[in-house]
Amino acid sequence: MKATTDSLQLLRTQLADFAAVRDWDQFHNPKNLAMALAGEAGEVLEHFQWLTFDQAANLPAATREEVALECADVLLFLLRLSDKLDIDLAAAARKKLRLNAKKYPVRKSRGKATKYDKL
Amino acid sequence: MKATTDSLQLLRTQLADFAAVRDWDQFHNPKNLAMALAGEAGEVLEHFQWLTFDQAANLPAATREEVALECADVLLFLLRLSDKLDIDLAAAARKKLRLNAKKYPVRKSRGKATKYDKL
Amino acid sequence: MKATTDSLQLLRTQLADFAAVRDWDQFHNPKNLAMALAGEAGEVLEHFQWLTFDQAANLPAATREEVALECADVLLFLLRLSDKLDIDLAAAARKKLRLNAKKYPVRKSRGKATKYDKL
Amino acid sequence: MKATTDSLQLLRTQLADFAAVRDWDQFHNPKNLAMALAGEAGEVLEHFQWLTFDQAANLPAATREEVALECADVLLFLLRLSDKLDIDLAAAARKKLRLNAKKYPVRKSRGKATKYDKL
Numbered sequence: 001m002k003a004t005t006d007s008l009q010l011l012r013t014q015l016a017d018f019a020a021v022r023d024w025d026q027f028h029n030p031k032n033l034a035m036a037l038a039g040e041a042g043e044v045l046e047h048f049q050w051l052t053f054d055q056a057a058n059l060p061a062a063t064r065e066e067v068a069l070e071c072a073d074v075l076l077f078l079l080r081l082s083d084k085l086d087i088d089l090a091a092a093a094r095k096k097l098r099l100n101a102k103k104y105p106v107r108k109s110r111g112k113a114t115k116y117d118k119l
Numbered sequence: 120m121k122a123t124t125d126s127l128q129l130l131r132t133q134l135a136d137f138a139a140v141r142d143w144d145q146f147h148n149p150k151n152l153a154m155a156l157a158g159e160a161g162e163v164l165e166h167f168q169w170l171t172f173d174q175a176a177n178l179p180a181a182t183r184e185e186v187a188l189e190c191a192d193v194l195l196f197l198l199r200l201s202d203k204l205d206i207d208l209a210a211a212a213r214k215k216l217r218l219n220a221k222k223y224p225v226r227k228s229r230g231k232a233t234k235y236d237k238l
Numbered sequence: 239m240k241a242t243t244d245s246l247q248l249l250r251t252q253l254a255d256f257a258a259v260r261d262w263d264q265f266h267n268p269k270n271l272a273m274a275l276a277g278e279a280g281e282v283l284e285h286f287q288w289l290t291f292d293q294a295a296n297l298p299a300a301t302r303e304e305v306a307l308e309c310a311d312v313l314l315f316l317l318r319l320s321d322k323l324d325i326d327l328a329a330a331a332r333k334k335l336r337l338n339a340k341k342y343p344v345r346k347s348r349g350k351a352t353k354y355d356k357l
Numbered sequence: 358m359k360a361t362t363d364s365l366q367l368l369r370t371q372l373a374d375f376a377a378v379r380d381w382d383q384f385h386n387p388k389n390l391a392m393a394l395a396g397e398a399g400e401v402l403e404h405f406q407w408l409t410f411d412q413a414a415n416l417p418a419a420t421r422e423e424v425a426l427e428c429a430d431v432l433l434f435l436l437r438l439s440d441k442l443d444i445d446l447a448a449a450a451r452k453k454l455r456l457n458a459k460k461y462p463v464r465k466s467r468g469k470a471t472k473y474d475k476l
Binding site: 005006007008009011014015018021022023024026027029030031034035037038040041042044045047048051053056057059064067068069071072073074075076078081082084085086087089090092093094095096097099100101104106109110111113 | 127128146163164183195205206213218225
């Protein structure tokens with residue numbers, strides 16, 4: 001069997017090992033992980049709350065690096081949650097993209113931020 | 120040049136195309152994307168808010184599928200945000216894992232949910 | 239005219255003054271305030287993410303005080319947001335309670351955490 | 358004893374009654390309530406995610422009414438959480454305002470959205 005080189009799969013395994021060796025699976029119930037996920041998304045958010053669109057699109061290097069690590073936290077908890085729920089995250093994302101392609105046909109959604117149920 | 124088979128990279132490119140063809144880049148400022156990310160994380164959260172730990176770990180199949188698609192939404196906006204900020208998400212996640220390994224040495228953190236600054 | 243003694247109204251006025259004297263109204267667009275609100279709710283959340291139900295219901299005094307101040311932050315941004323949108327928050331809450339009483343009739347919702355549309 | 362006319366206190370009592378008669382206290386553990394609070398804040402957020410600052414400050418009447426009811430949900434869960442934690446929410450908010458007045462002296466913070474620890 002060839003080892004995977006897929007970054008999501010590698011991270012998922014590394015996270016499982018990271019938790020196992022620290023005996024953290026007892027804390028990693030999906031309920032707790034959903035909370036941690038939302039908490040980290042809130043930290044990403046806080047970086048942008050007082051910024052103009054221009055400032056948000058042109059972060060100073062140090063802030064950008066901080067945001068990168070907050071985004072990493074979101075991904076890590078998302079992978080841990082998916083793992084615990086036995087969800088194939090990449091497959092779910094591909095499925096969602098296909099659903100979105102149907103909900104947002106190019107002709108109807110072009111240049112509009114309208115939600116599909118109001119298109 | 121060989122095309123990538125990495126799921127994160129593929130999704131990132133597909134998302135960029137999805138937005139480009141719909142002329143959505145005008146909406147995909149990092150500030151807006153950080154909001155969408157947190158909103159989707161909130162939707163994951165809502166699935167779990169009244170559940171016991173047992174219920175959260177044993178979702179009915181239909182709920183699990185709904186949660187999978189919400190998790191997908193989180194990943195899709197996280198990738199879009201990373202793309203707009205020119206962040207290599209997988210690299211940031213690997214860096215964060217290395218930092219966490221230092222912040223949470225096995226000997227000190229084993230079996231504890233304590234934050235690193237209180238360990 | 240008699241001055242109000244209502245705590246929500248008093249806080250709303252004090253917050254408006256607090257912002258005005260600091261020239262912060264330029265930052266207090268409803269979009270930014272909605273972000274700050276969600277960010278603060280995320281901070282409340284993070285206090286509870288690894289706790290059991292028992293631990294959550296029996297916080298140490300110091301943690302309880304920290305949570306109280308995070309809850310305060312949520313209220314302050316919620317009041318600021320309502321003020322900027324010209325929403326009477328207490329009236330909206332009373333209206334929502336009346337709507338909930340209809341959506342969740344005692345006989346159908348007793349002892350159940352089921353969402354109204356699935357009752 | 359004179360009955361209170363304070364809107365926060367009235368709502369707090371009404372919410373406690375609303376839950377009691379539905380036998381919902383079993384679900385209203387602070388952990389669950391913190392999740393519900395963050396979920397509702399996420400719903401407020403979603404109304405604003407694709408809006409410009411101008412659009413956010415000039416919501417159509419129907420959207421404004423929807424946002425008002427989402428803000429109400431945030432307040433209702435915040436009151437329920439405070440009640441369960443035995444927190445006097447108005448007192449905590451007044452305390453936080455006093456702390457903020459010290460952290461953000463007018464002279465140093467005037468016209469700046471900088472966080473106090475970087476002022």
